[in-house]
Amino acid sequence: MWRNTMRFAAVLCRHLPPQMNPQNLTASLKKMILESAVKFSRPARTIAWSRALCSAPKDYGVPNPSWSAEMMSLYERYSAKGAESWERLPSYKRYLTYSAGGQCLSRLHKPTARLFTRNLEEEGAGFEYTVFANKAERRAVCLFQAGPLLEGPPGHVHGGAIATIIDSATGICATYLTGFVMTANLNINYRNPIPLGSVVLVECELDRTEGRKTFVSCRITSADGSKLHAEATALFVSVSVGTLIGF
Numbered sequence: 001m002w003r004n005t006m007r008f009a010a011v012l013c014r015h016l017p018p019q020m021n022p023q024n025l026t027a028s029l030k031k032m033i034l035e036s037a038v039k040f041s042r043p044a045r046t047i048a049w050s051r052a053l054c055s056a057p058k059d060y061g062v063p064n065p066s067w068s069a070e071m072m073s074l075y076e077r078y079s080a081k082g083a084e085s086w087e088r089l090p091s092y093k094r095y096l097t098y099s100a101g102g103q104c105l106s107r108l109h110k111p112t113a114r115l116f117t118r119n120l121e122e123e124g125a126g127f128e129y130t131v132f133a134n135k136a137e138r139r140a141v142c143l144f145q146a147g148p149l150l151e152g153p154p155g156h157v158h159g160g161a162i163a164t165i166i167d168s169a170t171g172i173c174a175t176y177l178t179g180f181v182m183t184a185n186l187n188i189n190y191r192n193p194i195p196l197g198s199v200v201l202v203e204c205e206l207d208r209t210e211g212r213k214t215f216v217s218c219r220i221t222s223a224d225g226s227k228l229h230a231e232a233t234a235l236f237v238s239v240s241v242g243t244l245i246g247f
């Protein structure tokens with residue numbers, strides 16, 4: 001089953017239709033996808049079928065009407081940093097979209113599953129976030145606007161939701177810099193509550209790598225940097241695409 005799935009993923013990778021050609025993926029993500037593809041050929045009929053199944057995956061990391069003026073201002077500031085080697089990473093509703101050849105395989109493998117942080121279609125209700133990364137500086141920053149469905153203490157964000165955005169942002173940072181990983185350990189110190197509806201910066205930095213282990217540290221601050229909301233360290237362990245998918 002796994003072998004066939006990977007073969008199918010490989011076909012999809014090698015024959016992406018124009019609308020799915022992932023121009024917006026970073027070079028490293030493209031490399032990861034291509035590296036995971038198995039070299040073999042399939043009948044044209046299979047390729048035609050796989051093309052028919054494909055459509056461009058929605059990128060959730062771009063502005064939508066729920067984004068506040070502060071969120072937009074930060075987004076524009078980091079977008080303008082492009083020349084300084086910052087790039088915005090696309091955000092899909094499944095990790096699988098990055099890991100095994102795109103939307104097509106996502107539809108075949110547990111098709112109703114969704115990334116926890118992207119499980120609400122209603123814009124602004126839950127996790128609104130986008131991530132910019134800087135490879136040379138081994139850093140990433142997540143702009144996070146917390147919606148009303150993330151409430152924990154009255155008017156403030158649930159600690160589990162904060163842990164989720166930290167896990168996601170540091171995980172994206174680790175994946176971007178070292179390839180596919182899973183979280184092995186996460187330590188969080190909550191310093192100040194995050195008001196619902198506010199926009200915060202989740203700044204991540206790769207501390208070091210040791211073999212398969214990637215250590216990332218993280219700070220959440222208010223948008224202007226004046227208030228520290230949380231500090232965290234995370235350990236990620238590199239895994240194969242097969243481990244990630246769970247075959």
Ligand SMILES: CCCCCCCCCCCC(=O)SCCNC(=O)CCNC(=O)[C@H](O)C(C)(C)COP(=O)(O)OP(=O)(O)OC[C@H]1O[C@@H](n2cnc3c(N)ncnc32)[C@H](O)[C@@H]1OP(=O)(O)O
Binds near residue numbers: 167172175176185213
């Ligand atoms: C670009 C955008 C993309 C998009 C990206 C989207 C990002 C989403 C990110 C979300 C990520 C998640 O939530 S992941 C979901 C939560 N995580 C999980 O469910 C993981 C459950 N755990 C596991 O599956 C496993 O324990 C692994 C994979 C973590 C490790 O197992 P393994 O592969 O067998 O490796 P193992 O030999 O045990 O460990 C390898 C090395 O790590 C060390 N190690 C392992 N666990 C720990 C630990 N808890 N604390 C300390 N050290 C540890 C070992 O001592 C060893 O060190 P040494 O002897 O080599 O020195």
